Amino acid sequence: MSVTSSGSATYSDALEGSNAKRGLWSSRFAFILAATGSAVGLGNIWKFPYVTGENGGGAFVLVYLLCIAVVGIPIMMAEVMIGRRGGRSPVNSIRLITERDRLKPAWKLVGAIGVLAGFLILSFYSVIGGWAISYVGTTASGQLAGQSAEAVGAIFSGLLSNPSTLLLWHTVFMALVMVVVARGVRSGLERAVSILMPALFVLLLLVVGYAMTTGHFGQAAAFLFQPDFSKLTTSGVLVALGHAFFTLSLGMAVMMAYGSYLPKKISIAKTSITVSVIDTGVALLAGLAIFPIVFANGLEPGAGPGLIFQTLPLAFGQMPMGTLFGTLFFVLLIFAAWTSGISLLEPIVEWLEEQKGMNRTISTIAAGGVCWALGIASVLSLNLWADVAPLGFIPMLEGKTIFDLLDFFTANILLPLGGLLVALFAGWVMSRQAMENELSLSPTMFNLWFITVRFVTPVAVAIVFIYNLM
Numbered sequence: 001m002s003v004t005s006s007g008s009a010t011y012s013d014a015l016e017g018s019n020a021k022r023g024l025w026s027s028r029f030a031f032i033l034a035a036t037g038s039a040v041g042l043g044n045i046w047k048f049p050y051v052t053g054e055n056g057g058g059a060f061v062l063v064y065l066l067c068i069a070v071v072g073i074p075i076m077m078a079e080v081m082i083g084r085r086g087g088r089s090p091v092n093s094i095r096l097i098t099e100r101d102r103l104k105p106a107w108k109l110v111g112a113i114g115v116l117a118g119f120l121i122l123s124f125y126s127v128i129g130g131w132a133i134s135y136v137g138t139t140a141s142g143q144l145a146g147q148s149a150e151a152v153g154a155i156f157s158g159l160l161s162n163p164s165t166l167l168l169w170h171t172v173f174m175a176l177v178m179v180v181v182a183r184g185v186r187s188g189l190e191r192a193v194s195i196l197m198p199a200l201f202v203l204l205l206l207v208v209g210y211a212m213t214t215g216h217f218g219q220a221a222a223f224l225f226q227p228d229f230s231k232l233t234t235s236g237v238l239v240a241l242g243h244a245f246f247t248l249s250l251g252m253a254v255m256m257a258y259g260s261y262l263p264k265k266i267s268i269a270k271t272s273i274t275v276s277v278i279d280t281g282v283a284l285l286a287g288l289a290i291f292p293i294v295f296a297n298g299l300e301p302g303a304g305p306g307l308i309f310q311t312l313p314l315a316f317g318q319m320p321m322g323t324l325f326g327t328l329f330f331v332l333l334i335f336a337a338w339t340s341g342i343s344l345l346e347p348i349v350e351w352l353e354e355q356k357g358m359n360r361t362i363s364t365i366a367a368g369g370v371c372w373a374l375g376i377a378s379v380l381s382l383n384l385w386a387d388v389a390p391l392g393f394i395p396m397l398e399g400k401t402i403f404d405l406l407d408f409f410t411a412n413i414l415l416p417l418g419g420l421l422v423a424l425f426a427g428w429v430m431s432r433q434a435m436e437n438e439l440s441l442s443p444t445m446f447n448l449w450f451i452t453v454r455f456v457t458p459v460a461v462a463i464v465f466i467y468n469l470m
């Protein structure tokens, strides 16, 4: 039963032995913390409000919620299951399973997409994480107090127009991520998330409470939850689908990597649902925090990636103790982004360790360094290269900067593609017996899940892709 191409490791080693060797999560709670730490991030607090604003609100939110339920949760279960089954980094987990089940090595592609998406996403993610770091200083210094919308907008454009400041904070963010990853999963990551996540919830609730009492809450709730389908476009559906993948950290094997540390007796379904519900809850809370402020100040919901940086500081400038709350909020945002950034780098580092035999420190420096260098392109596309649209000749990508393209290509193409492969892998390739064992669901629930990954998800992703190509 030995798996030749990965040395002397045997399949049962991979199933029973390696988890023990690599150190399991100490509990179901620890896994939920880490998976939630990955899922909840800039996607929820920065991206969800702005893509919702750009795509007209309610109808977009409904499609997004549908994507989470019908595509996201089943795929998360599939990823966690494949990871735990293989007990290795994503690339090796897939390879172990395929070789064991004598299936085509082409499925390695799933892990490869994960590594590629990790590089590309982290490169621009770190730049936005840098915005959050920079805003801690902006807020704490009290310069937002009593400012007008124009002044707040000018502070934000001022930041974007300054490549060296952006580069500095991008570097700091990347360094934060690399420090935790270099220390290894157990000592670094698990401890970090168990402190950061609960703090995040409390701070977010605080901002919602403020928005509820002072902003245009009713109007915001109507904007978010009253679907107006005339505002929904085909590309809006693609963005909703892509965002469901992005926000749940799916399609790039992150949950696979984390699943490889999950003890056998823990329910994959319950854990995946818990993580997805928390993630969705945080996004909706973020929407409820931001849109009352948007409407109360007559701001533009479709303002784009700068939305939270142009609206929240305004509120913090007006509310009592706004300097304190504002500072706390951006600290919160850094924490959320940090735990997600860690999960973007982790699979790449594991891959380098296993595949290239590098030690953790060296592979962290190598992978983090490449992401950092790539991030410079995003930094420049916010200022010096703001008018450079490398793929502008394609109608759909007209006017998109390198930064926009990285976001579009990863969230809307690469992640759904990775997710599609995971669905096909679980739905058509893996042994049903093995999956029944891993998931240990009732026969009805198993069939429901199986039909979803086998048919519903691939068809849904294919339809959205094809419609957008036309």
Ligand code: PHE
Pocket (backbone or CB within 6 Å): 038, 039, 040, 041, 042, 043, 044, 121, 245, 246, 247, 248, 249, 250, 252, 254, 340, 341, 343, 344
């Ligand atoms: N889910 C994270 C967020 O919402 C981003 C992310 C995507 C993290 C993919 C890991 C993998 O911010």
